[in-house]
Amino acid sequence: MGSKQKQTKERQQQEFIEQLAARKTLLLEKGIEKKSIANDRVIRHLQAELKRTRRAIATINTALTLREKARHQKLERERELALEGPESKKRKKGPADPERAKKKKKEKILPPEDTED
Numbered sequence: 001m002g003s004k005q006k007q008t009k010e011r012q013q014q015e016f017i018e019q020l021a022a023r024k025t026l027l028l029e030k031g032i033e034k035k036s037i038a039n040d041r042v043i044r045h046l047q048a049e050l051k052r053t054r055r056a057i058a059t060i061n062t063a064l065t066l067r068e069k070a071r072h073q074k075l076e077r078e079r080e081l082a083l084e085g086p087e088s089k090k091r092k093k094g095p096a097d098p099e100r101a102k103k104k105k106k107e108k109i110l111p112p113e114d115t116e117d
Contacts, residue, residue, distance in 0.1 A: 006060045009053055016050040 003009065023046065027037050037043060 013053045020046040
């Protein structure tokens, strides 16, 4: 399982960049053409790893910004509640309409009585 820390991913990114540069210089010293260098398996692998690492860093940055935004919003709510004072805390609300509070119970409908005596 890979690391999810930003520092680790940034260090891995630097390592991949250095390895990629070293591999390219090695291939150029051997006299391989630039077109063939792009098709080298090691180069392609390092580029893929670099791409994955950059995406991971971007994901971590997004998560960090969302956490920071949520923390900021929470602090703002707490400030607003502190400014309003203890009276404005949530209370149980009564019914909006007093007429509805006095709502009558439904009358029970009784079956007709038999009057056969």
